[in-house]
């Protein structure tokens with residue numbers, strides 16, 4: 278291999294971080310087995326019951342290192358305005374200085390792995406290559422499931438191909454003879470998840486968990502890629518991709534963006550409740566999309582695996598996810614049963630008899646005072662193991678998108694589904710989605726946390742400019758070929774605080790209407806907020822829901838929307854002069870429609 282830039286970067290990092298040895302990952306199964314076995318030997322991983330869960334492993338993290346750390350995540354663009362009001366910013370020179378000091382000899386006593394990886398099918402025009410340098414063997418095995426790694430990526434890179442530099446260290450150098458901990462990491466104030474968009478560079482230090490450490494995911498495929506997408510005229514979005522086939526065999530693809538805890542993975546693998554319909558999964562988290570020469574929007578899933586939240590995943594809520602993790606999987610921070618299988622709250626059955634080890638490694642007290650699995654405990658599994666993986670999921674051209682769905686978790690105000698009048702109106706809808714937070718939960722003011730396009734923690738540049746990029750992409754296009762844009766809300770509650778809509782498989786009823794609308798059929802009526810399903814346009818056959826509740830599900834309440842409009846005005850203020858005027862116009866139009874109908 279004679280990629281001079283790559284070789285010299287690896288040499289530079291080796292000199293900076295001072296590892297004991299350097300290993301280039303070939304991505305083979307043998308290599309995976311070797312690294313896993315070593316971690317089991319060293320007590321960092323537990324091999325699970327081979328008969329029940331073949332070739333699967335459990336890891337327990339340090340209790341201080343259990344999730345993405347948004348307050349330690351930085352977008353280090355040239356100036357603060359480039360990063361915008363929604364990102365933490367430190368000047369690049371300053372941040373590089375601070376982190377170089379941390380990186381100096383930080384890999385002492387450890388192996389430095391070089392992982393060539395492709396986001397997207399290798400060789401696809403929509404794919405991009407990254408190189409992650411890491412001192413975490415846990416990262417290597419997870420990257421092998423979550424992305425395409427190894428020699429074949431180096432081949433595709435050639436001797437001058439472009440790549441995104443991703444540097445990661447757990448930030449825990451080992452002295453001679455010092456025993457390693459089972460989950461090395463650095464204290465919170467030394468953790469940095471840093472992005473240098475102008476250099477297409479990621480520097481992550483001090484955490485070994487999830488998106489902090491698996492740098493292909495949020496760091497590259499969203500934060501850096503969103504900047505590349507802006508510069509190159511495409512889209513990097515926090516969206517699932519699904520294929521849906523009607524009983525006549527006609528198929529369409531949708532993408533959907535939701536803030537966290539709205540059941541994205543469940544929707545991506547949904548089993549329809551309406552006979553004859555079929556849903557298949559292309560991806561559950563990220564979509565890279567580009568307009569084709571035919572004027573249509575095409576999407577690929579840049580990832581190759583699922584990194585899903587375990588608690589709540591069951592044969593009831595998501596059987597396809599459960600089957601995806603029946604073997605060859607990695608679990609992090611779930612509980613361990615006496616017969617060496619995993620268990621978590623909401624897995625669909627009580628914890629089996631015998632000793633249960635909780636996520637901290639202690640024996641679990643069954644009185645239920647503490648959770649056995651951490652709420653952000655995860656499974657990692659290859660997408661190819663999903664029983665409903667779409668046959669086109671690795672098509673290098675991507676799949677053509679007919680609808681874009683936005684959603685949030687809203688107890689009131691937002692009806693089950695409505696459709697935007699235009700691309701511009703759809704961008705407006707995407708820019709205002711959010712979920713309610715309770716004051717108790719995070720110590721914030723109770724209310725709606727707006728999470729535009731579900732990209733709040735993932736947009737690598739000024740979010741006002743990001744809205745403009747969305748608008749610009751739609752502006753010059755043949756509107757008839759653009760995907761239609763929809764908003765859904767599965768979470769509306771009645772006056773007793775009970776969810777009205779059953780959700781899960783019944784969401785297929787809403788997908789069916791969206792399918793029909795995208796097909797130029799499906800009956801709708803024009804409302805103040807957009808098109809809503811006409812009477813009986815949503816297929817409710819076999820569903821027991823009373824007409825009063827149904828009304829409530831679709832109610833557009835003037836007073837609620839007055840409040841909503843004020844709250845959107847507040848939200849928009851944040852973006853100052855970078856807010857595109859078209860979005861303000863859309864808001865004013867909405868305001869007017871309600872005034873007219875008063």
Ligand code: SAT
Nearest residue numbers: 345487488494495584
């Ligand atoms: O940790 S990840 O970023 O991979 C998952 C998530 O927080 O959404």
Ligand code: MN
Nearest residue numbers: 515537562563
């Ligand atoms: Mn996500």
